[in-house]
Amino acid sequence: MPVFRVPKRNNYTVMSNVHLLDPNLSLKAKGLLSYMLSNPDDWDYSIRGLASQNRDGPDSVRTGLKELEAHHYLKREKVRDAQGHIIDYDYQIFEQPFS
Structure with a gap:
């Protein structure tokens, strides 16, 4: 079966294949x-933000993020205000699992 590729002159991303080949990830x-x-x-x-740019809704995005956290491709830390309320999350994204 042929694969039709386009020239990579602009509008492309270079990334590691580690996560794409990881059998533990959906x-x-x-x-x-x-x-x-x-x-x-x-x-x-x-x-x-992720759900607004894609067809998946917030619940689907949330389960995907939890899976990435479980397999060490993502770290999320809660950002709290002075009263201790969660106001945001700080994301650390990894091309390969962190140890």
Whole structure:
């Protein structure tokens, strides 16, 4: 079966194949991580931000993020205000699992 590729002159992403070849990740998690790696570092990686740019809703994005956390491709830390309420999450995204 032929694969039709396009020249990589602009609008493409270079990333490691580690997560794509990881048999422990679902296709949803692989696609979500690939999408996250294709965006700039200052992009809105919140559940709402990810869901707004894709067909999957917030619940689907949340389960994908939890899977990436479980397999050490993502770290999320809660950001709290002075009263201790969660106001945001700080995301650390890894091309290969951290140890």
